[in-house]
Amino acid sequence: MQTSTHPRTEQLSSEQCIALLREAPIGRLGVIVAGRPEIYPVNHTVHEGDVLFRTGPGTKLDSAIGQPVSFEADGIDPGTRTAWSVMITGVAAEIGELHQVLDLLRLPVFPWEPGAKPHLVRIHPETITGRRFSAVDLLRTFAT
Numbered sequence: 279m280q281t282s283t284h285p286r287t288e289q290l291s292s293e294q295c296i297a298l299l300r301e302a303p304i305g306r307l308g309v310i311v312a313g314r315p316e317i318y319p320v321n322h323t324v325h326e327g328d329v330l331f332r333t334g335p336g337t338k339l340d341s342a343i344g345q346p347v348s349f350e351a352d353g354i355d356p357g358t359r360t361a362w363s364v365m366i367t368g369v370a371a372e373i374g375e376l377h378q379v380l381d382l383l384r385l386p387v388f389p390w391e392p393g394a395k396p397h398l399v400r401i402h403p404e405t406i407t408g409r410r411f412s413a414v415d416l417l418r419t420f421a422t
Contacts, residue, residue: 290408295364298353298408300324302364305351307331309341309370316341322349323387328402329366330373330387332395339397342370349401354413364408366401373398 290298299305299322307318318338322331329349333339347370352363389395 286412288410290362290364290410292403292406295366295406295408296324296327298362298364299329299351299366302351302353305329305349307338307342308348308350309338309345311337311341321387321390322351328400330398330400332387332389333397333399334393334395335397339372339399342399343372345370347401359413360410361413362408362410364406366403366406368401368404370399370401373400 303321304319305322307320309316309318316337320331320333320338322329324330346367348365348367350363350365352361354361387398
């Protein structure tokens with residue numbers, strides 16, 4: 279669970295977290311590979327509260343399916359000088375039933391990297407945490 283002792287840090291509700299994930303263009307999938315953590319950027323969509331992404335065969339898919347994973351996204355709003363961070367944990371599952379795949383392929387989850395990405399993966403959140411906080415110093419860092 280994300281916590282902060284700063285008085286201006288706002289703990290976000292699950293609903294707020296899911297809404298922010300819907301708008302994030304990219305997130306990061308955390309998996310364990312050979313006993314060590316690895317993080318992969320993925321573009322995703324949110325459907326019925328679950329995070330969905332497409333991928334090809336390989337380490338990311340093999341390490342995620344049927345295993346506990348984390349998914350994180352963050353963003354910054356220069357207009358309000360706030361930043362946010364959301365993390366979910368859950369078990370990744372490949373969507374394999376043809377009728378589900380066909381139904382979900384209509385969602386806006388398109389791989390950025392060239393090549394076949396035939397595997398559709400769902401993460402149903404077991405935990406959802408998020409926070410929003412002032413990013414004034416961070417914005418000064420980016421401006422210089």
